[in-house]
């Protein structure tokens with residue numbers, strides 16, 4: 311059975327105005343993934359519209375990260391199709407999808423501990439423009455972009471700090487900074503609050519909110535912190551045993567008895 315509102319545009323926040331007429335930024339049609347004889351994901355269908363913030367929740371092992379892998383092209387779908395802006399990208403590589411405006415972060419840190427914050431951003435800027443990785447040469451060429459990205463992410467005061475010396479929250483900000491250099495229109499954030507201290511959660515939440523609300527980016531986010539999601543998400547997608555159990559406004563999802571049963575008493 312299809313979850314409720316699987317294709318309804320969200321207009322509860324963000325820049326989703328006019329979303330009903332344009333092709334969805336992302337459309338999943340019957341997406342599934344089987345690997346090693348196990349079916350990890352099955353029949354996932356949903357539309358995400360420009361400027362929407364869609365959050366994925368679900369118990370551990372429900373398939374949230376696996377779905378992000380299929381959307382970003384890291385894993386090949388074994389059934390169904392993935393469309394970006396009305397184009398079927400099911401067979402396209404990660405880099406081709408990135409050129410179409412899709413960017414993602416990962417649950418685990420992907421930073422180089424010995425490289426400074428500014429160097430990470432400069433290298434990302436160089437890679438985004440197809441430059442070589444010999445970034446010690448002509449580094450000044452990217453200084454304006456580095457400066458701007460540091461400001462946007464509140465990391466200016468940490469520009470010369472090696473990534474390994476940053477707090478967890480700052481590391482997450484740097485991962486977002488690296489992602490932002492490519493100016494993705496559709497951002498997939500996989501548990502951005504993982505490992506972040508309670509004191510740092512509000513600032514990181516605010517940064518993500520501004521990327522969505524102020525810059526109009528479409529955001530898909532896996533997150534276990536419901537208090538964070540309730541302030542950000544237009545809709546919640548509930549994953550359970552590799553299927554999409556529900557897709558609706560946060561209020562409707564929280565009140566859904568099927569969802570509550572799926573969590574078997576786990577606090578939502």
Ligand SMILES: Nc1ncnc2c1ncn2[C@@H]1O[C@H](COP(=O)(O)OP(=O)(O)OP(=O)(O)O)[C@@H](O)[C@H]1O
Pocket residue numbers: 345346348350368369370371372373374375376377549
């Ligand atoms: N490459 C793989 N080969 C076999 N099984 C896999 C593979 N990748 C993931 N799985 C399995 O798929 C299921 C879904 O995993 P996934 O990481 O997508 O869940 P999740 O909802 O993101 O969980 P969590 O909230 O703990 O991060 C799990 O049972 C996992 O063990």
